[in-house]
Amino acid sequence: MDRRSGRGAGRTGLMGGTFDPIHIGHLIAAEAAMEAAELEEVWFVPTNVPPHKPQPRTSAAQRREMVELAVRGRAGFRVEALELERGGVSYTIDTVTALQEREPGREFHWIVGTDMMNDLPNWRRIDELAERISFVCLGRQGEASGESALPKSLRSRIVLAPMPPIGISSTDIRERRRAGRSIRYLVPQPVLDYIGRNGLYES
Numbered sequence: 047m048d049r050r051s052g053r054g055a056g057r058t059g060l061m062g063g064t065f066d067p068i069h070i071g072h073l074i075a076a077e078a079a080m081e082a083a084e085l086e087e088v089w090f091v092p093t094n095v096p097p098h099k100p101q102p103r104t105s106a107a108q109r110r111e112m113v114e115l116a117v118r119g120r121a122g123f124r125v126e127a128l129e130l131e132r133g134g135v136s137y138t139i140d141t142v143t144a145l146q147e148r149e150p151g152r153e154f155h156w157i158v159g160t161d162m163m164n165d166l167p168n169w170r171r172i173d174e175l176a177e178r179i180s181f182v183c184l185g186r187q188g189e190a191s192g193e194s195a196l197p198k199s200l201r202s203r204i205v206l207a208p209m210p211p212i213g214i215s216s217t218d219i220r221e222r223r224r225a226g227r228s229i230r231y232l233v234p235q236p237v238l239d240y241i242g243r244n245g246l247y248e249s
């Protein structure tokens with residue numbers, strides 16, 4: 047426990063995502079969560095197979111590489127690849143259980159955009175998950191918070207974090223690439239270079 051702030055030591059944010067590809071919306075969300083929830087670190091957790099959406103367009107290795115490139119140089123940000131190493135469908139409860147066993151000294155906080163916050167009641171073993179961790183939920187463009195619609199037990203485990211609305215999604219970036227349009231500045235420069243070098247999302 048940090049005696050000055052009253053916060054537990056090792057406060058760690060987990061930013062889970064398909065990251066197909068990672069974009070500046072993810073990075074700004076992680077930064078905002080870090081500030082609002084007083085996190086010491088944020089670990090980016092690329093999903094192997096997402097539970098609630100279609101299979102990624104690119105390989106696990108490519109998505110991991112892009113996330114590595116995006117966080118390089120930002121102290122406190124790093125990639126945690128346990129879902130890719132575990133394989134199969136990436137349920138958050140399995141990930142959190144494994145991390146808590148591996149890192150008993152840390153306090154974990156799962157970071158989600160508001161769209162995902164509204165979906166939380168549908169997550170696998172959500173009650174157990176909400177007992178293990180709290181959620182840091184970021185405001186996302188065009189979405190009302192919807193927090194009041196959630197069960198009270200879940201609401202009490204949610205910290206809302208403000209962020210400037212960033213109307214960018216990986217879907218939009220993939221569509222732009224397919225249409226031959228620019229994605230410059232929507233992703234960090236090293237990620238832009240990687241996507242171009244490897245001809246990703248062209249078809």
Ligand SMILES: Nc1ncnc2c1ncn2[C@@H]1O[C@H](COP(=O)(O)OP(=O)(O)OP(=O)(O)O)[C@@H](O)[C@H]1O
Nearest residue numbers: 063064065071075158159162186212214215216217
């Ligand atoms: N622009 C954004 N602002 C805030 N949060 C975001 C933004 N884009 C994604 N997120 C959040 O980041 C996490 C990972 O998102 P994900 O990798 O699925 O990106 P995405 O842009 O939503 O992808 P896709 O368009 O392929 O569905 C989710 O919690 C999502 O809500």
Ligand SMILES: O=C(O)c1ccc[n+]([C@@H]2O[C@H](COP(=O)([O-])O)[C@@H](O)[C@H]2O)c1
Nearest residue numbers: 062063064093096097098137138169170
């Ligand atoms: O565990 C679940 O049931 C669950 C359901 C939907 C999403 N998640 C996690 O939420 C994170 C964001 O999901 P996505 O689909 O936006 O990439 C990612 O880490 C997913 O594994 C987890």
